[in-house]
Amino acid sequence: xxxxxxxxxxxxxxxxxxxxxxxxxxxxxxxxxxxxxxxxxxxxxxxxxxxxxxxxxxxxxxxxxxxxxxxxxxxxxxxxxxxxxxxxxxxxxxxxxxxxxxxxxxxxxxxxxxxxxxxxxxxxxxxxxxxxxxxxxxxxxxxxxxxxxxxxxxxxxxxxxxxxxxxxxxxxxxxxxxxxxxxxxxxxxxxxxxxxxxxxxxxxxxxxxxxxxxxxxxxxxxxxxxxxxxxxxxxxxxxxxxxxxxxxxxxxxxxxxxxxxxxxxxxxxxxxxxxxxxxxxxxxxxxxxxxxxxxxxxxxxxxxxxxxxxxxxxxxxxxxxxxxxxxxxxxxxxxxxxxxxxxxxxxxxxxxxxxxxxxxxxxxxxxxxxxxxxxxxxxxxxxxxxxxxxxxxxxxxxxxxxxxxxxxxxxxxxxxxxxxxxxxxxxxxxxxxxxxxxxxxxxxxxxxxxxxxxxxxxxxxxxxxxxxxxxxxxxxxxxxxxxxxxxxxxxxxxxxxxxxxxxxxxxxxxxxxxxxxxxxxxxxxxxxxxxxxxxxxx
Amino acid sequence: xxxxxxxxxxxxxxxxxxxxxxxxxxxxxxxxxxxxxxxxxxxxxxxxxxxxxxxxxxxxxxxxxxxxxxxxxxxxxxxxxxxxxxxxxxxxxxxxxxxxxxxxxxxxxxxxxxxxxxxxxxxxxxxxxxxxxxxxxxxxxxxxxxxxxxxxxxxxxxxxxxxxxxxxxxxxxxxxxxxx
Numbered sequence: 001x002x003x004x005x006x007x008x009x010x011x012x013x014x015x016x017x018x019x020x021x022x023x024x025x026x027x028x029x030x031x032x033x034x035x036x037x038x039x040x041x042x043x044x045x046x047x048x049x050x051x052x053x054x055x056x057x058x059x060x061x062x063x064x065x066x067x068x069x070x071x072x073x074x075x076x077x078x079x080x081x082x083x084x085x086x087x088x089x090x091x092x093x094x095x096x097x098x099x100x101x102x103x104x105x106x107x108x109x110x111x112x113x114x115x116x117x118x119x120x121x122x123x124x125x126x127x128x129x130x131x132x133x134x135x136x137x138x139x140x141x142x143x144x145x146x147x148x149x150x151x152x153x154x155x156x157x158x159x160x161x162x163x164x165x166x167x168x169x170x171x172x173x174x175x176x177x178x179x180x181x182x183x184x185x186x187x188x189x190x191x192x193x194x195x196x197x198x199x200x201x202x203x204x205x206x207x208x209x210x211x212x213x214x215x216x217x218x219x220x221x222x223x224x225x226x227x228x229x230x231x232x233x234x235x236x237x238x239x240x241x242x243x244x245x246x247x248x249x250x251x252x253x254x255x256x257x258x259x260x261x262x263x264x265x266x267x268x269x270x271x272x273x274x275x276x277x278x279x280x281x282x283x284x285x286x287x288x289x290x291x292x293x294x295x296x297x298x299x300x301x302x303x304x305x306x307x308x309x310x311x312x313x314x315x316x317x318x319x320x321x322x323x324x325x326x327x328x329x330x331x332x333x334x335x336x337x338x339x340x341x342x343x344x345x346x347x348x349x350x351x352x353x354x355x356x357x358x359x360x361x362x363x364x365x366x367x368x369x370x371x372x373x374x375x376x377x378x379x380x381x382x383x384x385x386x387x388x389x390x391x392x393x394x395x396x397x398x399x400x401x402x403x404x405x406x407x408x409x410x411x412x413x414x415x416x417x418x419x420x421x422x423x424x425x426x427x428x429x430x431x432x433x434x435x436x437x438x439x440x441x442x443x444x445x446x447x448x449x450x451x452x453x454x455x456x457x458x459x460x461x462x463x464x465x466x467x468x469x470x471x472x473x474x475x476x477x478x479x480x481x482x483x484x485x486x487x488x489x490x491x492x493x494x495x496x497x498x499x500x501x502x503x504x505x506x507x508x509x510x511x512x513x514x515x516x517x518x519x520x521x522x523x524x525x526x527x528x529x530x531x532x533x534x535x536x537x538x
Numbered sequence: 539x540x541x542x543x544x545x546x547x548x549x550x551x552x553x554x555x556x557x558x559x560x561x562x563x564x565x566x567x568x569x570x571x572x573x574x575x576x577x578x579x580x581x582x583x584x585x586x587x588x589x590x591x592x593x594x595x596x597x598x599x600x601x602x603x604x605x606x607x608x609x610x611x612x613x614x615x616x617x618x619x620x621x622x623x624x625x626x627x628x629x630x631x632x633x634x635x636x637x638x639x640x641x642x643x644x645x646x647x648x649x650x651x652x653x654x655x656x657x658x659x660x661x662x663x664x665x666x667x668x669x670x671x672x673x674x675x676x677x678x679x680x681x682x683x684x685x686x687x688x689x690x691x692x693x694x695x696x697x698x699x700x701x702x703x704x705x706x707x708x709x710x711x712x713x714x715x716x717x718x
Contacts, residue, residue: 113685118686268580288557292553350564353568355657426650529662531645532589
């Protein structure tokens, strides 16, 4: 059993409690947007719910899951206790306290600004301060991950850092960079406005700072999924990781290309020039590279497993894979959703075509497929895989685990495929109530109902997931261990650049300076007229 | 089955070329659309003070709506505000270059005209400008697509695209939905 199991379990249960509550809200929101009107259907409740859903899914589920999984990997992949467990607990309690502060602010109805804030609309300061505390807790985690790897390297000079830990530290370092943007926006612009210290906000600046965070944060959420692809799925399938080096390269590419690309969220904004939009679009295109490399390497790893299991011919190995194992099934479903979500993403990033889909349901569909689909499916699979080493029990029966994964996949597809279509028809985002008596949108009604049904299927899956984890009658596992996939060829000599992050931090700094230097400096050199603060908390 | 370390490396490098080629193809397509067809995002970086835009300049009440400029171009000026477009309906001719200019006196809004390439954020502090040519006649759905407060869902307008023959600006070059 894992020594830090209490620490990890506290993180994961916080994450999944937020996930379950947010799933209920998500289904209710789809009900409200459909022609069938649910109880409590007022815009106030809707935007309160959307704020809670976004905050819980994007900030609470993810941050706590990534932290908990990070501690788990640090102990199990490095084979030594995590450093400074007391600090880790302090980080947890700070982040939990911040979460409760933000949640109570939202429930009081004084923070209905959605999880992406939209200044000059301004909520109660407790909402923002709560979220800052979540980030502060995660900074402690960042420091501990870096420390854990440094201590291990000192103890094992010249050895390659295990891939799972290398990736975890890549994520921790990327996250430290990522939070700079939103932290600056909150600390220097929004919180002073929210406290009444300033009466106006430079909105161009705040949007630019938030965009700094906005793409990389998604990769922060996504890293655990990729860690599972590389270090868990090949093992579960009974094969080997095709290339350890490619894994390292992928995680380094994520670190450097996730950051200088956030302006692709601002293609339709008037405060930036075409030149910088184009530059960040080109860098965004490079982000496709680590994902395409991953698809290849993981497929090759699966092929090794399939052929070892007796699969023959060009595609015969696919059928020979042990699809009954939840990790293998989840990887397959995750890849399918990545195909659709990634395709949609290529349309979003094409900065001219973006005009067809910006702020329509297409975008909502895209990030639900990528995050809710590809990523969260792997959160499920990781939880199922590591649960025995945390609790001594399997997380429910395998049959129920598979059912839960399938329901999530089906629900996600049924929800998001109509959203893509509606987005192309012009269905815009963040709408509480659609007036279906208007002939221009009357035809959308049935498709929105289909999405609502998909939402219900996802809700059923979310509840089954929690029930599986909490199953007290599940089989006891004696001496549970987690095994990370061994590479097809062991990494004997590894260049220092693929065993640490000094060089890559310098590369990130240069890229960020090029991509964001002037776009941020312009607001200081040529200040634009600021906008009067609009409070929603009184 | 037995692939040497060099085989693995060679295979991965080969695939990397495929990835590079695919990425390059995507970028070339976008560059082509941008340079040849002029498909670029709105990026005019033009400031306007949200606190005073209703007092003087092009976004005062009398200047809003559709106007044929001295050079023959058609310009539409709209103020987006919690929770309405001013004016609520604008008329535009089809098959003719139209410039739309938006400004917000309060919070962030966004505009899209369904079925066209008109899509922009409206950021207080800036004028958002979009060029387009409307291809079909009819009342086009024009919602605010960015969260702007609890009344966001009620905020939408109509762009009435009419055939060139039905587009009848008055002596000052102005045209409005009620036929003035």
